Amino acid sequence: xxxxxxxxxxxxxxxxxxxxxxxxxxxxxxxxxxxxxxxxxxxxxxxxxxxxxxxxxxxxxxxxxxxxxxxxxxxxxxxxxxxxxxxxxxxxxxxxxxxxxxxxxxxxxxxxxxxxxxxxxxxxxxxxxxxxxxxxxxxxxxxxxxxxxxxxxxxxxxxxxxxxxxxxxxxxxxxxxxxxxxxxxxxxxxxxxxxxxxxxxxxxxxxxxxxxxxxxxxxxxxxxxxxxxxxxxxxxx
Numbered sequence: 001x002x003x004x005x006x007x008x009x010x011x012x013x014x015x016x017x018x019x020x021x022x023x024x025x026x027x028x029x030x031x032x033x034x035x036x037x038x039x040x041x042x043x044x045x046x047x048x049x050x051x052x053x054x055x056x057x058x059x060x061x062x063x064x065x066x067x068x069x070x071x072x073x074x075x076x077x078x079x080x081x082x083x084x085x086x087x088x089x090x091x092x093x094x095x096x097x098x099x100x101x102x103x104x105x106x107x108x109x110x111x112x113x114x115x116x117x118x119x120x121x122x123x124x125x126x127x128x129x130x131x132x133x134x135x136x137x138x139x140x141x142x143x144x145x146x147x148x149x150x151x152x153x154x155x156x157x158x159x160x161x162x163x164x165x166x167x168x169x170x171x172x173x174x175x176x177x178x179x180x181x182x183x184x185x186x187x188x189x190x191x192x193x194x195x196x197x198x199x200x201x202x203x204x205x206x207x208x209x210x211x212x213x214x215x216x217x218x219x220x221x222x223x224x225x226x227x228x229x230x231x232x233x234x235x236x237x
Contacts, residue, residue, distance in 0.1 A: 002184050012217055014237040022184040028196050035196075037069070037206045037232040042195045043187045044153060044180070045073045049081075052151040052180040053127045057082030060121055064113075064140050065131030065156050066103065067094045069232035072207040074129055075102045083127075086120065088113055090227065097230055101207065111135070114142035124148060133157045138170050141177065149176040207231030 002022030005011020010018060028035060048070075049055050061078050063071045066087025075085050079102040087098045088109040095106045107116045109132075117125060124145035130137055131154030140150050171177055198204040209231035212220040220233050 012214065012235070014214060024184075024187065024189045024192050026189065026193050026196055028200060030196065030200055033211055033234055033236060034199065034206065034208065036234045036236065037208050038196060038199065039192070041069050041073055041206075041232060042192065043182050043184075044070055045077055046191065046195075047182040047186045048129055048151055048153045048180040049074060049077060051186060052153070052178050053129065053149055055081055055083055055127055058084075059126040060084045060086070060145075062086045062088070062117060062125045062128045062140070062143055063103075063131070064088050064109070064128060064136055065154055066098050066101075066106070067091070067230060068131055068154065068156060069207065069209075069229075070154060071129070071131055072098075072101050072231055073204075076204060086117065086125065094230060101205075109136070112139050114139050117143040121145070127151070129153060131156055134159045134162045137162070138165075141171055141175060144172055144175045147174050147176070148172075149178065151178050151180050153180045209233055211236055 002019060004016065010016030055061060055078060061083045063074055065071045066075065067089045071087060075087055078085055085103045086105040086107060087103040088107045089098060090109050092108055098106045105120055107113050125143050126145055126148050128140045128143055128150040130140045130150055130152040133152060133155035135157035137152060144150065199206060209229050210233055212235050214235055214237050217235060220235060223229060224233065
C-alpha cells in the first residue's frame with residue numbers, strides 16, 4: 001500500500017520508512033498475526049464494494065476469484081449488506097469453504113462462467129468483483145444484468161494487459177466497467193478502527209490460512225502459485 005516495495009523499499013522488511021499519510025493509528029488487543037492480515041485486505045475490499053461498485057441491499061454480486069483473501073472477505077461484507085452472493089473457484093475441493101464463508105452459490109471456474117451464471121440468474125447479476133483480471137474480464141462482462149457493473153480489482157491471473165478488447169463489443173450495452181486501485185485517501189482511521197473492532201468481536205472472520213516467517217517469503221509465494229491457499233497468508237517479522 002502507498003507504494004511500498006515499488007516507489008520506496010519496504011514491501012518485505014522488518015523496518016521501513018514510510019510517508020506519514022499512509023500511517024493510521026489504532027487500538028486493539030488482537031495479535032500481530034491477526035492484525036497483519038487486516039490493512040490492505042480491508043482497504044481493498046471496502047473500497048471495491050462501497051466506492052467502486054456502490055453495492056446495495058437486494059443486489060446480486062459475483063465474486064470472480066472467491067477463495068482469495070479479498071474474495072473471502074468481500075463475501076462476508078457483502079452478506080452483511082444483504083446481497084445475494086455467487087463465488088467462483090477453479091478447485092471443486094474449495095466449494096464447501098466458500099459456502100461456509102457465506103456464498104449462496106458456488107461456480108467452478110474454467111475460464112468461462114457466463115452460461116453457468118445465467119442458469120442461476122437468467123437476467124444476469126447486478127455487480128461483479130473481478131479479482132482474476134484480464135484473463136476473465138470479457139467473460140465477467142457477459143454475466144451482467146442491464147445497467148450492471150464490473151469492477152476489476154485483482155490481477156490474480158498474472159496478465160496485466162489484454163491482447164484484444166473491443167469496448168463496444170465486449171462491454172454490454174448499458175453495462176459499466178471500472179477499476180479500483182485503492183490509495184490511503186480511500187481509508188480513514190475511523191473505518192479501520194471499526195473493522196478491527198468487528199474482527200475483535202468475532203462478527204468478521206479473516207480466514208487466515210497460514211503464517212510464514214520473513215525468511216520463508218519464497219515458500220509463501222510458491223504456496224500461492226500452487227493455488228493451495230484457502231484464505232489470507234501472513235508473513236511475520
